[in-house]
Every structure is written in C-alpha cells, then in structure tokens.
Amino acid sequence: xxxxxxxxxxxxxxxxxxxxxxxxxxxxxxxxxxxxxxxxxxxxxxxxxxxxxxxxxxxxxxxxxxxxxxxxxxxxxxxxxxxxxxxxxxxxxxxxxxxxxxxxxxxxxxxxxxxxxxxxxxxxxxxxxxxxxxxxxxxxxxxxxxxxxxxxxxxxxxxxxxxxxxxxxxxxxxxxxxxxxxxxxxxxxxxxxxxxxxxxxxxxxxxxxxxxxxxxxx
DNA sequence: ACATTAATTGTGT
DNA sequence: ACACAATTAATGT
Numbered sequence: 001x002x003x004x005x006x007x008x009x010x011x012x013x014x015x016x017x018x019x020x021x022x023x024x025x026x027x028x029x030x031x032x033x034x035x036x037x038x039x040x041x042x043x044x045x046x047x048x049x050x051x052x053x054x055x056x057x058x059x060x061x062x063x064x065x066x067x068x069x070x071x072x073x074x075x076x077x078x079x080x081x082x083x084x085x086x087x088x089x090x091x092x093x094x095x096x097x098x099x100x101x102x103x104x105x106x107x108x109x110x111x112x113x114x115x116x117x118x119x120x121x122x123x124x125x126x127x128x129x130x131x132x133x134x135x136x137x138x139x140x141x142x143x144x145x146x147x148x149x150x151x152x153x154x155x156x157x158x159x160x161x162x163x164x165x166x167x168x169x170x171x172x173x174x175x176x177x178x179x180x181x182x183x184x185x186x187x188x189x190x191x192x193x194x195x196x197x198x199x200x201x202x203x204x205x206x207x208x209x210x211x212x213x214x215x216x217x218x
Numbered sequence: 219a220c221a222t223t224a225a226t227t228g229t230g231t
Numbered sequence: 232a233c234a235c236a237a238t239t240a241a242t243g244t
Contacts, residue, residue, distance in 0.1 A: 181227065193228085213225095213226075
C-alpha cells in the first residue's frame with residue numbers, strides 16, 4: 001500500500017509540532033499518507049452530518065469547534081484547536097463510523113495535516129506513541145469540557161468570558177481581538193447585554209481595553 | 219466635508 | 232430579557 005515516498009516537508013512539520021510522536025517509522029507513515037491542507041480564516045471545515053474522512057493534525061493557525069442548535073439559532077462554543085492539537089471528536093467519529101456532531105470553522109488561516117481514517121485505526125495497534133498521543137488528546141479535551149460544565153453550572157459567566165478571551169487571543173496569537181459583543185454572546189450562548197456589562201467591569205479592573213469591534217487584552 | 223444610515227454598545231427597568 | 236438611547240463606523244452626495 002505504500003507506494004509513495006514520505007513527503008519531507010510533512011515529516012519536518014510532524015517532528016516540529018508533534019514531539020509526542022516519537023517513532024520514526026510512524027513519522028514516515030504520516031508523511032507518506034498525510035495531505036497538507038490549508039483553510040482561510042472563517043472557512044467552514046466540518047459540519048454536522050458530514051462523514052469524517054480525515055483526522056486533522058493542526059500545524060498552525062486555529063480551529064473553532066462549536067455545538068449548535070439548528071432550531072433556535074443558538075450555538076455553544078466548545079474549544080479551539082491550536083498548533084500541535086488534534087480533534088478528539090474526529091477519532092471517535094471515524095472509529096464508530098458516525099457522522100459529525102459538531103461544526104468546525106477556521107478561526108484564523110490554518111494549515112493542517114489530514115490523515116485518512118483507515119490509518120488511524122491501524123496505527124493504534126502498531127505504534128505505542130500514536131496510541132498515547134490519541135489518549136492524551138482525549139484526556140486533555142475531557143478535562144477542559146468538565147471545566148466548562150462547571151462554569152456553566154455555577155453561573156460563572158465572568159470566568160467563562162475571561163477564559164474565552166484568553167483562548168481566542170492565543171488562537172490568533174494577538175492581544176487584540178476583533179469581534180462584537182453579540183458574537184461572543186452567541187458563542188457562550190449568553191445575552192449580549194450580559195457580555196457588555198461584564199466586559200465593562202473587566203475594563204474597570206484594567207484587565208482589558210474596550211473599543212468598537214475590538215477588545216485588547218492587558 | 220457633511221448628512222444620512224446602519225451597526226454596535228450602554229443603560230434603566 | 233426588553234426597549235430604547237447613545238455612540239461610532241460606513242456610505243452616499
């Protein structure tokens with residue numbers, strides 16, 4: 001099945017951004033079967049109901065993962081995938097041969113290595129570091145989701161908002177976020193007024209600086 | 219440059 | 232959450 005040669009460019013990217021993948025043989029396989037994909041900021045990558053045929057390894061940029069209620073035009077921001085991350089959802093989806101439960105869009109211009117799902121399963125048996133890589137990413141994501149559930153349950157919208165801003169800031173690697181209060185409210189599914197008021201408090205605390213269509217982190 | 223309009227943000231209840 | 236006021240950016244003349 002391995003007819004092509006490993007792509008040296010991909011090989012180098014794997015070594016640089018995924019230090020947990022240590023086996024050289026595995027690195028070479030990824031470089032052989034993986035495709036380099038590029039998405040522009042705002043582009044839809046994966047949507048509900050689409051079958052996953054690729055598992056992404058994020059090289060740079062950032063991907064926003066959201067859950068959405070089609071009925072009432074509401075969505076809930078789940079998390080960002082940054083360089084060195086992979087999508088845990090895509091693992092479970094492809095293993096179970098299920099359609100996507102989530103929607104992902106490029107938050108920033110993003111490049112990733114797409115790996116056809118057939119190898120994902122195969123490598124679990126074959127490579128120790130692949131297995132732990134997958135498990136670690138699951139663990140990390142679970143912890144994060146538990147934390148956001150905590151925040152939602154205990155009505156800690158301030159924390160959630162601050163978290164969101166910080167994550168977004170690192171996602172686009174900039175202290176200045178260009179967005180509206182309404183968009184944030186949509187992501188956290190809260191009211192726009194609530195967001196505005198909390199943001200203003202943050203400003204008074206000198207945590208941020210506010211402007212129209214922009215928020216600067218301090 | 220000025221006026222008009224639309225979009226975003228602030229506030230009181 | 233709602234209604235409305237105030238502010239700022241975008242657009243046309």
